[in-house]
Amino acid sequence: MPPIHDHPLRYATVNELHARPFPALEVPSTAVYVAIKEPVQAQNRDRGLDLQHLHALLDRHGGAHPQPGATHFQGQIGRAELKWESHTEFVTYTAFSRGLAKRPFDPADAEVLPEDWLSMAPGKRLTSVMVRVAPLPATDEELLGQVDEWFVPESLAVSRVVDGAAVIAGDFRIDPAGHMRFAVFVRPGTGPRRVGRIVQRLCEIETYRAMSMLGLIRSRDLSTRLNALDPRLSTLVSSLDNAEPAPEAALHDLLTISAELESLAVQFSFRFGATAAYEALVNQRIEVLREERIQGRQTFAEFMMRRYDPAMRTVKSAESRLKAMAERAERAAELLRTRVDVERSAQNQKLLESMDRRADLQLRLQRTVEGLSTVAISYYAVNLLAYVVEPLAHRWHLTHGQTMAILTPVVLIGVWLLVRRIRNHMS
DSSP, X not given: OOOOOOOTTHHHHHHHHTSSOOOOOOSSEEEEXXXXXXXXXXXXXXXXXHHHHHHHHHHHTTOOOOOTTOSEEEEEETXXXXXXXXXXXXXXXXXXXXXXXXXXXXXXXXXGSOHHHHHTOSSEEEEEEEEEEEEOOSSHHHHHHHHHHHSOGGGOEEEEETTTTEEEEEEEEEOXXXXXXXXXXXXXXXXXXXXXXXXXXXXXXXXXXXXXXXXXXXHHHHHHHHHHHHHHHHHHHHTTTSSSSOHHHHHHHHHHHHHHHHHHHHHHHHHHHHHHHHHHHHHHHHHHTOOBXXXXXXXHHHHIIIIIHXXXXXXXXXXXXXXXHHHHHHHHHHHHHHHHHHHHHHHHHHHHHHHHHHHHHHHXXXXXXXXXXXXXXXXXXXXXXXXXXXXXXXHTTOOHHHHHHHHHHHHHHHHHHHHXXXXXXXX
């Protein structure tokens, strides 16, 4: 019995599950994370440029290159471990280094990803994050004292996560060096991979938050354009029962508005769909952290509920408004088409009635002409017949006038009966 053959994508689909393993981080350590997005649609990205940019960084340190077409890579760059991932719309670089600088969140730590190299990236920096991984202080008071010193208290979010394995803190603000900062305080005995998962999820939360906020900027642009279209659409809808403007002109204007709305839907549908997906990822990443409150402080979930959720509701509102306006324009167009069809039906009815009257008049005229033609035919027939019967008339001693008098009614009746028979036969 021949062996069964594997599907050509069997191993590829399984390997994809293990393509992006979490890093293993020792305590203490520092993570520098950068996400770069090309200013084009996802389907137009040139992933080859991203690989070339990665090769330039690896060549500086004599590192090995990833396989052609790779979407992820891990390797050494000097004393740091590099993790590179290519996503649908962006590419990320994460450098992990052991130890901590004396100065918390020292901008010098970010030099592991050189500034001149970043400036050559085939895109723009979407987000830049520094994560400080340190041992958990002995008391909550000592911990809160440090985070209050490092972060802005008004927007500080801090919580105990993953069943108390660590405490995370951050204020979601960009520092003067251009980085967003997070602190991870790890409880003794926590495994390196668990620490790596916590750091990875913090970076993902910030990246997906930034990507979803792009939808907010686009929704504001969309709202401006909808504000210009809404009065035009409302005016047309309110004038549906008026004589002016003419239905054909109103329908043309309405179809123009509908075309603009459909064009907007095409332009914004991808970004709104992506925003919804990124929002779900943000909420899912926060949920798996299993946060616990520390002395009444704001958690990451509460921060997102107050600062992030309203932005997402604004995006959803703009998307819903676009959909509602498109549906309203479609319904108005249907009503206008119905009105135009009804008016055309009335016009057609009047035209048919006019054609009926014309046909009746034509029939009357035809009958009149038939009467006249009967007289004309009879006239010529009487004259022709007179020549035929003239010899007989002399034999019977009839004058020409008497002959014509006898022939005329006979021929007239005969012609009339013949014309009537022909008309009936044609009918």
